[in-house]
Amino acid sequence: MNNADFLIRHWQQVQADITSVRQQTAASQPVQLIAVSKTFPVNDIATLYQSGQRDFGENYIQEFSEKTSLLADLDIVWHMIGHIQSNKSRIxxxxxxxxHTIDREKIAWRLHEQRPEHLTPLNVCIEVNIAAEANKHGISTDSAELLALATTISTLPRLKLRGLMCVAKANSTEIELRQQFNQMKTLLQQLREGGFEVDVLSMGMSADLNTAIACGATHVRVGSAIFGQRSYAEN
Structure with a gap:
């Protein structure tokens, strides 16, 4: 099997898995698949694009810059799902x-100020450190902190607050995953009750997307289940 066949087969399998989980759990929300292409070459992205995939996620800004330049002629929907340093926000x-990873007002302001006026507002999600892990980014689950950041974003016309994002704790049990994802759903509801028009729960990756969808995920970020295992030797 060549690489293109490998990619397409695995991409189709993930799509089938998403459909199956939605049916089994009676999930009413649409689920958008984001193909997480970090560390993989532009040829892989082009292969999936030609097969119909449009949404791709990148974590590293330098890599994002290179890929968006090389693939500028394709109408790809690019999702930044990695941490953003303020000195690299312009690209x-x-x-x-x-x-998907807004976790402080400074980054929100910089993205707003640097967003070209001729473009539509940048869709953004607030990242929540759902398991309070010291080595992960994101705001706490404190409602006041969440509402404060959401309020700031809502005042910035070149940004559009869409919802929340999280990365579940690694090696969580099924019960722990459900606790984390259900808490995200509760936090999203709190935003709605606070008057924010939000509709996105970005949660679930290759290993836990089934549970995430069952708990209300609208966007799942899938990498290894599509592209295969990564090598981080150069990152």
């Missing part, structure tokens, strides 16, 4: 359609 503001 994201100029080329991404989505940012």
């Amino acid at each position: 994201v503001a100029e080329r991404a359609q989505w940012v």
Whole structure:
């Protein structure tokens, strides 16, 4: 099996898995598949694009910059799903359609200021450190902190707050996953009750997307189940 066949087969399998989980759990929400292409070459992205995939996620800004330049002729929907340093925010503001990792006002302001006026507002999600892990980014689950950041974002016309994002704790049990994802659903509901028009729960990756969908995920970020195992030797 050549690499293109490998990619397409695995991509189709993930799509089938998403459909199956939605049917089994009676999940009513649409689920958008984001193919997480970090560390993989542009040829892999082009292969999946030609097969119909449009949403791709990147974690590293330098890699994001290179890939968006090389694939500028394709109408890819680019999702930044990695941490953004303030000195590297401009390229994201100029080329991404989505940012899933807003966790502080400074980044929100910079993305707003650097978003070109001729582009539609940048879709953004607030990242929540759902398991309070010291080595992960994201705001706490404190309702006041969440509402404060959401309020700031809502005042910035070049950003559009869409919802929340999280990365579940590694090696969580099924019970722990459900606790984390259900808490995200509760936090999203709190935003709605606070008057924010939000509809996105970005949660679930290759290992836990089934549970995430069952708990209300609208966007799943899948990498290894599509592209295969990664090598981080150069990152």
